Amino acid sequence: MNAVLKSQPVQAIFDAAAARLGRVQGPRVSFEFFPPKSDKLEEQLWQVIRRLEPLGPAFVSVTYGAGGSTRDRTHRTVARIVEETTLKPAAHLTCVSATREEIDDVMRAYWDAGVRHIVALRGDPPAGAGAKYEPTPGGYAYAADLVEGARRVAAFEVSVAVYADLHPDSTDWQAEIDNFRRKIDAGATRGISNFFVDADSFLRLRDRFADAGITAPIVPGIMPVSNFNGFKRMAGAGGVYVPQWFADIFEGLDDDPETRLLVAAATTGELCARLAAEGVEDFHFYTLNRAELTLAICRMLGVKAPMAAQEEAVQ
Ligand SMILES: Cc1cc2nc3c(=O)[nH]c(=O)nc-3n(C[C@H](O)[C@H](O)[C@H](O)COP(=O)(O)OP(=O)(O)OC[C@H]3O[C@@H](n4cnc5c(N)ncnc54)[C@H](O)[C@@H]3O)c2cc1C
Numbered sequence: 001m002n003a004v005l006k007s008q009p010v011q012a013i014f015d016a017a018a019a020r021l022g023r024v025q026g027p028r029v030s031f032e033f034f035p036p037k038s039d040k041l042e043e044q045l046w047q048v049i050r051r052l053e054p055l056g057p058a059f060v061s062v063t064y065g066a067g068g069s070t071r072d073r074t075h076r077t078v079a080r081i082v083e084e085t086t087l088k089p090a091a092h093l094t095c096v097s098a099t100r101e102e103i104d105d106v107m108r109a110y111w112d113a114g115v116r117h118i119v120a121l122r123g124d125p126p127a128g129a130g131a132k133y134e135p136t137p138g139g140y141a142y143a144a145d146l147v148e149g150a151r152r153v154a155a156f157e158v159s160v161a162v163y164a165d166l167h168p169d170s171t172d173w174q175a176e177i178d179n180f181r182r183k184i185d186a187g188a189t190r191g192i193s194n195f196f197v198d199a200d201s202f203l204r205l206r207d208r209f210a211d212a213g214i215t216a217p218i219v220p221g222i223m224p225v226s227n228f229n230g231f232k233r234m235a236g237a238g239g240v241y242v243p244q245w246f247a248d249i250f251e252g253l254d255d256d257p258e259t260r261l262l263v264a265a266a267t268t269g270e271l272c273a274r275l276a277a278e279g280v281e282d283f284h285f286y287t288l289n290r291a292e293l294t295l296a297i298c299r300m301l302g303v304k305a306p307m308a309a310q311e312e313a314v315q
Helices: 008-021 039-055 071-084 100-112 143-153 173-185 199-211 228-238 244-250 257-277 292-300 307-314
Strands: 028-033 060-062 089-094 117-121 157-162 190-195 218-222 282-286
Touching: 028 039, 039 071, 039 292, 060 071, 071 089, 071 100, 089 100, 089 143, 100 143, 117 143, 143 157, 143 173, 157 173, 173 199, 190 199, 190 228, 190 282, 199 218, 199 257, 218 257, 228 244, 244 257, 257 292, 282 292
Parallel strands: 028 060, 028 282, 060 089, 089 117, 117 157, 157 190, 190 218, 218 282
Antiparallel strands: none
């Protein structure tokens, strides 16, 4: 192929990664999983973990179901990651439907199991995102309180959530900035963003925090679209802006998974290209317990497993 015709976004990824990081392996990545509901899904998740492990992520995180509904499954998945892999797990925890003592016990159990990283979240009301949130009596009220609790229980590394399109409960950007500052002041070390479609949303958020003098890093949460209806539902609940052009691209592909996968790889690859070109050095992937899109986009970012590990992982 004529070098001049080479795809600009992909080129931008490699140029940005190489120039800024000075590393052959590209930027740092991390992966989010959710705890599986059945033995069959657990087996599938472990195949995914084995395929992604050789990419050498900075950490992998495991979500916590609304209202603590997955408490035991989250714990089991995280403990198995500690015992059976080389990965560093981060356990998500929320404030919803539990007292401080109960949550502190969960955190102590994590520490005893060898877990050193917590993703501290407020969580959504039991009635679902969009319902009015009320703190649980005797519980941690907001994520900043949970961060403080985690740091009191043990020397955890703590990550927290930030929102490129503004959290639906935040009245304005100042509330979002103040809230992130509270969480950092309480002992968190990084923000991980909710997913977004428009790179400018994340880049503006980064500027807003920088202008406010907040130096803690924020990591973009990248959600490759594996099912557009599910994506739209989650976007609606979380106040994520979905531009019309993006909806148009996926329109009519509900029953065409192959084309959808290719379109998702292209759109997410381009989003990451733009971010990398703007100096983003860390990417957090919402894998939805699937490997293929995350592997493809990591590869475009210059992050891939050594050859021997790739052969082993696909067997
Ligand atoms: C990276 C990431 C991972 C997630 N993982 C999970 C998960 O595993 N399980 C799950 O159930 N959910 C998860 N969520 C969703 C999250 O729980 C919801 O978005 C929730 O609505 C807000 O959580 P938070 O930690 O951002 O809350 P907070 O940081 O507490 O903020 C929530 C809202 O409350 C406002 N606020 C903060 N403090 C106060 C105060 N003192 N008084 C009044 N208002 C205040 C803030 O401005 C903001 O609008 C995740 C989200 C992200 C981005």
